[in-house]
Amino acid sequence: MTGATFTEVRAMRHFRHLDRPTLDRLFFHPPQPFGHSDARERLAMALGATLYVPATRHDLTSTILRRAGEGVTSMVLDLEDAVADDEVEDGLRNAVATLDALALRDEPPMMLFVRVRTPDGVDRLTAMLGPGHSVLTGFVLPKFGATSGRAFLEAVAAASGRIGRHLYAMPVIESAAVVHRETRDDELRAIALLLAEHRDRILAVRIGATDMCATFGIRRDRDLTIYDVRVVVDVIADIVNHLGRTDGTGFVITGPVWEYFADHERMFRPMLRATPFEEQDAVVFRQQLVSRDLDGLLREIALDRANGIQGKTVIHPSHVAAVHALSAVTHEEFHDATDILDRDTGGVSASGYGNKMNERRPHRTWAEQTLVRASVFGVTNKGVTFVDLLTALVDR
Template sequence: MTISVEPVHKSLRYFDHLAAAGIERLFLNRPAPFSDSDPRERLAYALGATLYVPGTRPDLAATIARRCSDGVRSMVIDLEDAVADDELEAGLAQTVSALDALAGTSAGGMLLFVRTRTARDIGRLIDQLGPGVDALTGFVVPKFTADSEPSLAAVVDASSRVGKHLYVMPVLESPELVHGQTRDIQLRAIAELLNRYRTHVLAARIGATDMCGVYGIRRDRDLTIYDVAVIADAISGIVNYLGRRDDSGFVITGPVWEYFADHERMFRPMLRTTPFAEHDAVRFRQQLVSRDLDGLLREIALDRANGIHGKTVIHPSHVSPVNALSAVTHEEYLDALDITEAKTGGVRASTYGNKMNEAKPHRNWAEQVLIRASVFGVTNPGITFVDLLTELVTPS
């Protein structure tokens, strides 16, 4: 069926679940609202922590609404790995029901995606959707390769049928991308394919769990994905082909962190004690370490260092750390302004007087920071990651 849907300009913003006093204390510039009608690049940065939820949950709509009230701003309803083969039809029906129920609500303003198994499933879901089209942002395509064009075409067709611009997020996780012999061939073809559908491609996602499975690897919670050499090599290739800051590049989001419970540690925790001691938050640091969030925080920092923004998450406790570390610090913000306001190039000391800012080579970085600042806000002078984490992460 074809549904005619008038554009509805819904908007949410990050951290608006906090008390007004907390927002005022933390932020110089409060995060600005966003909606799925925003420019594509800004919307890609607004993904932040993207939480997955199985499509077979009987309380699916209520779960999404509850997560929205807790500060989650992007979610994926999973009809692939999280759903058994004999439950797919029930999951599809449950997904349609949940999206229809969320339409017109605050949670319907989130960035909501459905991860389907096949291109045909995209059309089947659209066939069954009613008002839920308004709540749907797009689709996630797993196991994406150079042969996945039918899924891209299905999303374009779905957009035309419902009268709304829908996005697609390919998940890069197939053996062809991990194997060194075929990686360049695949990535070159994938880059060309995605470029043809550029206006509908929101971001490229990295599926490191499936990549590890190719070699029978499961990384330990004391290590980041960048310590697994063969996977780090694949991530490097993906960023090289798809992360370029020109008309050929896309926003790339980071892989999932699998751990969220206490365990006996072999190695030293990854969080320094001093920053927490200075903020009288040593006990809070211990709670982060006991929940394996120190490893997550380390991996988020390495994601950013490698040109990756946002992250797939599978547990609600991971959402706040990812989003907290997406906020732009006052120092970063002033550096970005110094660089983008320079019209003739050159080098000058930063406003904070602790580094050199080069207008030309740092410009791409600065432009990304300012987009991120518009979505996640700019912290007040003196506010550190510890302040953000203690405000946003509720220890259990």
């Protein structure tokens, strides 16, 4: 079941906060609408930057509407790490009131999830909901493991039946059993089997790198990406290996959070090359990105993609534009993908851009995924770079 019986008054769309002249200038093929009734794989790709916000926030409804107007398309109302133990009940009631209030509007503002602490939290929230069930996309399941995860997934399935709407689950892989080398492979194999039982309900698998770092008393510096923390990147590689396969057994895996968003004293050189910004007459804009610690985020997003990861958890709205700018499919990627998929007879040919070889069989899965990404994030015009997208998206 994919939720195909449910429709929205109006679908969501990436970059819908940009005006038509800007969209025409930037995009060869503009982003297409998406919604709850879409295929699971397409909806997972559309997650993009998933913004976490404490469910206790007093202006939660207006915050969601404001962020939707700024281009956020998926958000998590957090009842776990972002909320103190003695505030969970207040957060639960606030989340319910917010979802109910949003349901009275003409359109769903974005994909909305709730991160609960226990399976009982799934039951309680859905039992308390009024009309808000119509805008709830699903639940984020923390500390997900082969033993603890079954109760979570069964709770989501039961809640889905109770409210008559297909609810998705996004398990967060972050437990010590996955982090520790001696138990990792057995735990990931067991998790893979469990997720396979509930395949139609798993929208994406999220990586909890902050908890992984905590296992070793590490807090990575803002001058480094998560891929510089070897004990964690080894875990990420194994998660992708077990759960991110493209043979029909895997899932979309989303990138871990980037924690920084303010000025600081730099120890190392910035991670953004100057040349792309000089070519676009955007040197000052590059300096602004560096001062906001967004250069490290941009580097990490590129490394996420290189390692088979799509989308990202974010905890600050300034991070959203960076994730989405690098999610748009370039004119070159699009033409390579369509050339690769043009025939299924195998073989190799030079890219139309004259800078690489396209092998039709080895690159076919990449091409298929690229066209799914193109459908939700659009295809940029020839010559348009991530700098152009960022300058249009970031408040300068």
